[in-house]
Amino acid sequence: MTDCLLLCTDLDRTLIPNGAAPESPQARTYFRQFVAQPQITLAYVTGRHLALIDQAILDYQLPHPQFAIADVGSSIYTWQNSQWHRWQNWDDHLATDWPKQGAIAIHHYLENHPALQLQESAKQSHYKLSYYVDLQENNQQLLIEIKTLLKQQNFSTHLIWSIDEEKQVGLLDILPSQANKYQAISFLMAAQNFSLTQTIFAGDSGNDEAVLSSPIPAVLVANAPQTLKQKLQNTCDRTPIYFAQGNCLGMNGNYSAGILEGIFYYFPEYQQWLNSTEGNI
Structure with a gap:
């Protein structure tokens, strides 16, 4: 099992089940149990601003992440001492070509x-x-x-x-020009010493495309729009991307079920761990 894993996930219609597709009943419970492992570093990567991230955590009983990449990659926050701290280094990086x-x-x-x-x-x-x-x-x-x-x-x-x-x-x-979800995740990876083999991203929509078509191992949840699936299928021979399909742990591949399915595809040793703890969930 990899000694550490940076799990980056979009929120709306990726982790948050706020689309038309149904959510598997146990999916978020499994997800919460999975990210509670000490070797997992969780980062939410979203178009939401910080207050809406906090609201989503409350509304959908989401696990609290260690990092938040907000505003479509134009801000980065870390959670320390029970409060958010904005990364000034990222702001300084973006300021070089912004009015x-x-x-x-x-x-x-x-x-x-x-x-x-x-x-x-x-x-x-x-x-x-x-x-x-x-x-x-x-x-x-x-x-x-x-x-x-x-x-x-x-x-x-x-x-x-x-x-x-x-x-x-x-x-x-x-x-x-230097801001999007992919650039922000790359900045986070470098700052926290995560390699490509220790990182995974999950998404569902067009503003995730920069990451989904990047060298970062990625998973597209099953409830993603068909148009995006078709577009990304043309790049899957060049970039590491997994298309969630369902049937993992009896779940449908939508939302957090798809995230877990993708993790188990890239890191099958984690499914063995989850199977061993299933009775305690």
Whole structure:
């Protein structure tokens, strides 16, 4: 069994069962038991801001992580002495190619764009600018247009497109060029001395794609959109990704059941441990 494991997981519709697909009844119980092992370091990697992460932990009885990568990778926090501490080193890293005024400086050039609707203030941050986009829009053309416009203004940015499946609306996040979930996880891995063979990521949506198509071993939960599955199948010969299918421990592969299935695929010795403790769960 590997001596340590960094388990990074998205929240909404990956660990949190807030999609249309059903959750296996014992899945989160198994997950909580699994991450309680001392060799497991848990990190939540999400588009949520910190207050919404805390709310999710309470609402869904989630285990408390040691780290939180929030705001689609534009902030990193560590949990110490029963409180969150923001990583200034990550902020300093992102600040090198981001306007000093923050995201508001970029919004100035986009506020009159007819396809963009600014998201609520709670979903904005110094290093993240977020918009809603109607799904009728041609998102690929829109991203090219915005990227070109911002480049003309000498902004170095990273654009992330995803879809809120529940609300059926497009989500556009504009971040510093060095910020996304993959870059943030890589920064965390380097800081905490985790190698690729000691790390795994689980996700379900477009804003996870940078990690799902990266060298980091990854699992796509079974409830992920079919369009994303098809897209990632074209990269699976180049990147380590496992597609959860169900039937692991009699579960359906959705949400935390899929996370565990992926862990057992990459690290089968952990399934033996879980089987040995099943009677105590």
